[in-house]
Each structure stands twice: as structure tokens, then as C-alpha cells.
Amino acid sequence: MVQIDKTTENDITTLSITGEVDASSSIQLDEALGEVVNHGAPGILIDCSGLSYISSAGLGVFMSYIEDIKTKNLRMALFGLNEKVKNVFDILGLDQLLTLVNTKEEALAVVNEA
């Protein structure tokens, strides 16, 4: 069960993920992220402060857009991950490929850097 809200402001799109991302709800995440990556603003913020759990299917969604983000010269940052969720990203090694920060301000700084 997951809820994904999208807001766009000054060339930055924010996706707020609330709930759990498992095998079935990862489809929603995939749709939302795909939309933003392919047709959205160059800056992408993922607000994970409401994300309580993410399964390997959910991680797979993030992983599948890493290449696209790089080729399209987009900037994406995830923020507000709780310890458990952060750990899941870390173990898989995604922390080395994605930008994971604590606060929205840090994330904005990363995205605005370019």
C-alpha cells in the first residue's frame, strides 16, 4: 500500500512516497518515477520521510532509472529515509549510485548544484 504525491516547483519535481513499497505497489512507483524521468523537470526530489518499508522490487525500480537519469542529465536526490530504509539501500549498494541525504535542504542543494 503506497501513496505517491507529485508537486512541481521551479524546475524541480518532488515525489512524496508514503507507505510501503512492495512487489505490487512498486508498479505505482515505477509509473510515477517513469513519468517524472521521461517528461518531468530536470530536478527530481524523492521525499522518503513517509516511506516505512521498501522491498527488493522497489529498489529495482530506483535502480532501473539510474542509467536514464545519467543520460538525460537529470539530478535526483532522495531525502528523509528512515534508518531501516536507508540500511536497505546501503546494503544493496545503491547509496553509491543514488544521492541519499537527510533533509530536504540538503537534497535541494544537491539538485540545484548543476
Added chain:
Amino acid sequence: MSKKGIIRIALILAVFSWLAMSLSDIIILFSRMSELVKPGIGHYFPDIFFILYALSLYVFYQYRIEAAHSSTFVDLLWKIFVTGLLTTVVSLLLKSLDFVMGNTSLLQNPVLIDSMFLIHLGLLPAFLISTFIVWKRLVLYQKTKLQIKAWTLFEYLLLVSLFSPFLPTVARAVVFYALILMGIFLSANMKWVAYLNFKQKWKSILLLILTQLYLAYFYMSLFDMRKTYEFLVVAQDSVFILSLLIFTGIYATFSLLVILFNLPTSSVFEQKLEEVVNFQRLSQSVQTEQSEKQVYEILLETSVRATKADAAWIEARVDEEDTVFRHNIGQDVIHNIKTYITSQKDHNPFDFAKTEKGLRPAKHLRKMKGVPFNSIVVLPITIAEEHLGMLVLLKELKEGFNKELLEITQTFVNQAGISIEGFRLMSEAIANERYKEELNIAKKVQSRLLPNVLDANDDFEITAFSAAADEVGGDYYDSFKINDDKVALIIGDVSGKGTSAAFHMSQMKGVFHGLAQLDLPPAEFLIRANRAISTSLDKTSFVTISYFVLDRTEKRVEFARAGHCPTLYFDHQQGKAAYFTNKGLGLGIVRNNSFANYVQPREFTYQPGDVLILYTDGITEAKNFKGEEFGYDRLAALVNDNARLDAPGLQQKIIAELYEFCGQTDLDDDYTTIIVKFK
């Protein structure tokens, strides 16, 4: 005895008794004429043979004429008609002989007249008894206990009446009136009439009239003869024949009248019957392997017939396609009507989202020009809350659809919905079955992918445990003996579940066995494995593994981690379990050469008593009823406390603790542990 045998014997007996009756009667007549010769036989002989004749006829017809079914009513009447025709024709032939010969002396011969009479006395009971048996079948159609009792009594009384020549006059009168009364009472049972359709009713009327004509004819000819010739004595004043004649006559008359009065309403009954049949067709369409399309076709046909609509159409989605089933109406007319009605201001019957459920008659069609229809009604076709389509019925008459007709049509529509739901459930069940079958195959494949025994040497003991939440899991572990001193060990988790996970797992096994024998350092193993497996993983899939090489000569373990859960290690000397913190990246996440940048190989030397604990995230992420995870700390503490146990002992401890923590025996995820205890 078989039915055929009984019929045959009864027939033979009937013929024999008739011959005996005739012969004895003629002998008696002879002796009476001459007055010289005493009859060698008693005068009661013909009467006794007549009784025997009647009884054999009863048995004959009882077995010959089968029980009534709604389809055989007219056939039964037809049987009477044929018997009547035969007997009357024979009788008329004999009479015409009489007529042709005129009043010659030969015909005045009492013996000849008696013979004629005896032939009639043979024919009449045959006709009467066959009619009687048919009436019995009809009276007892849909019988009740009371009716059976009444009928049995009636038959016993008839049996008594057979012996009337030997009864005193009073008794004869009592039996006669009792029979007439009972006959009238029983004649009230004619449920069969209701089941005749219009055509059958007319046939029955004709056959019944003819039957009555025969009865009248026989009555007159027989009693005429008796009146004319006093010497015709057999079965004289027979209560049996008379009451049988009256009963058959009464029942025929009653039936005739009832059928006559039922004629005007028969079409309603027929329609009701047809509705029931149609209803059955709709509900049976699921079982007879028909398609959704055919259900709609049946629905259209039955609705048109039930409501006598002049035109109709059904709109529905069949197999993902908008389909229109039409009856007596063109596509363009449908389009015109829809456009016209939708353009009207008041409620639109085609808009199902806005208006309430149920019937939707549209009043304004009357004003529409160019179409002959004046009434229209729209019925939505739904299952549960899902809207499947609609049925539209049209009539040229104004206000042509009454409530009753629409109610029955509504039940047709409902039944069609149920049938279609049945189809869908059935195809879902079939798909599920196929899916299960597929999973079974995957499970079999997977069970062969995991080794039964892991390679070990004198330096360590090893044990593994794995369980899958689904039929097919994504956990993988394996070992390979590189040489006498080196053993390669792998644990992994394939993202996703089910068949695709099993498929990727088998690929991982191929990669492992292909690369392990090359005796590569763990980092190199991961780089090559990433290259090998990336090509076959879909975009969102990855594989996490940890790869170990246990070297006996140097008492050293080299390992590298690709996104898999950090390895837990119990150091005997320090008496403490801790996780290795080297970084790593899952296989298939970076599908190019830069993957090498993310690999951090590690190595350590082992001492006796040290324990290496490998596991998958099913263990650390297992939740209890509060939603808490089993977690890394709990696992480490557990190992700390129980590290002195041997490998199987420690493993059992972990599994037991895990189940206790979760409070249930089935976990949501796959979980695997491998315990390596060094000695």
C-alpha cells in the same frame, strides 16, 4: 415374468376365454332351440368366461399402455381412437353384411345373430377397457395418495360388478350407483389438460369427440340387439359394462369441456413454460461450454420472444471488444435512436452512471420521426457492481411493455449476468490452475538447484537451511570444491519471486559453477559474474550475493559482497559476533565495467571455534505481530550466546528463535542460513 410375456399370455387367455364364452353360449342356445337336448353345460358358463375375458383384457391393457408423460397425452388419446376405430369398423362391416343380405332366412338364424352379438360382446369390452386404462393413466397423472386410494377402491368395485350376474338385485344397484359416484369424483382429476399446448388441445378435442361417438355407437348397437332378440343373454344387465360405459363417457365429456374452456388461456401457459425453458437455457449455457457471445445471443432471442418486442439490441463488451447484437434493426437506426434520446433534456436511459438501477423506459420516443417504434425500454446488464452492457427492447405499440413482461425479462438479464460471471470465474480458475502448474515446475527446478550436501573439509563443519514462503523462492546457496584445500561458497538472493526468480537462480548457479572452478579471487569472481548475469536480467531485477573462498592451507577466508546482507562472524578469541562492513553493489545494477569500482574484497584468518554465519534478508527482516523486525542486533546477540554449539545446533537455535519471535510457523519471505563452524 417379463412384460412381453405377460402381455402375450393375457392376449392368448383373452382370445381363449372369448372363444369359450361364444362356444358355450351357442351350445346352450342350440339346446334351448331344440328343447330336446339338455345342454351339457351349466347356463352360467358363458358369464364366467366373460369375466375371465374382461380380466385378461384388463391385464393386457394394463401392461400394454404405459404411464403418462406430458408428451404422451395425445398419443394415449390416439390409442383409444385407433382401438375405437378398429372395433367400430369390424362392427360396421358385420352390420353391412346384414344389410346386403337383407332379411333372408339365413340372417334370421338365431345362431348367426348370437354370433354377431358375441363378436360385439368381444369388441366392446376391448374398447372400454383400453379406454379405461388410458383414463386411469390420465386421472393418476401427478397423483396424490388419496387419488390412488380412491382409484384402487374404484377398481375393486368394478371387479365386484363383473360378478353382477351372480349378485342379488339390490347389491347390483348399490354397486352400480357407487361406481357412478366414484367415477364422477375421479373424473375431476385432469391436471394433464394444463400441459397440452394449443395444437395438442385441438387434437385432443377431436379425439375425445370421436371416442364419445364410438361409445354411443356401441351402446346403441349392443342394447338394440338385446332388445330385439331376447335370447341374447350373456352378460345381460351387466353392471360392469354399463358403469364402465358411463364412467368412460363422463370422463371424456369432462375432459372435452375442460379442454374447451382452457383453449383461450393455453397461450399464456405455453409462454410461461417457454420462459422456464429459456431460463434454463441461459443458466445451462455455462456448463455446455458456450461462449459469452452465445449467452448474449440467447438473451436477445429469449427477451424478444418473451416480450414480443418488434426489435431489440444488446450492447456489451465481449472479449475486450464493444459488440452489438441486433434483432430486426439496423446499425443506423440504433445510432439515430440513441442520438435522438440522448439529445432529450430529461433523464437519459443510456446513461447508467447517473440514473438509478433497474428499468428505463423512455417516453419521448413517440415524438421521434422516421422510426416505427413507439415504446422503448432499456435494461442494464450487470454483475455485482460491474456494468457489462445493456439490453434495449423496442415496440411499435405505444406503452407496449407491461410490468409482468419486463419483470421476466429482468430475470433473464440477471441470469445472463450470472452466466457470464460464471464464465469469467471458470476461465480464471483455469488460468490459476495453469499458474499453479507452472509454479510446481519451477519449484521442482528450484529444489534441484540447491545442493543436498555442501562441500567441507577437516577444518570446518557446514550446515544449511532454507525455506521458501511462496512455492518458489529466490534464495540461493551452493558450494564448490576448487581443490583439496579450497572450497568456494556462495549465498544469494534473486529479486522477484516465482518462476522468474527460479529462472534467474538457475542462471546464477550456472555462473557460479562456471566461474568457481577458475579459482578466481572473490572480487574478480563478482566482476565476471556481474558481466555474465547482467545480460539476462530484466531492467528492474538484480541478484545479491556473497562469495567466499575458504583456504585450508593458510587458514584464511577471502570474500566479497555484491549487495548481499553483511556477513556475521563470531570471533572465538574475542568471544564476540560482529558484521563485516565492506561495501558492495548488487549484480545487475551497474551493467558495465564500472562495477569493479564498487567491489571491496576482504579477507580474514580463522581459529578453531570461530563461526561464519551467512543468511538472507528473510531472517533479519522477519516481523513479529507488532511490526518489529528480527533485526541484525538480535541475530548477533543470538550467535554470541550460542556460539559454543556445533553448526546444526546453532542453526536449530536460530530457526527456533525466529519462529518464536514471529509467533507463527509460516513466514512472509524466503529465508536461508548457512553456518560454517571452524575446528
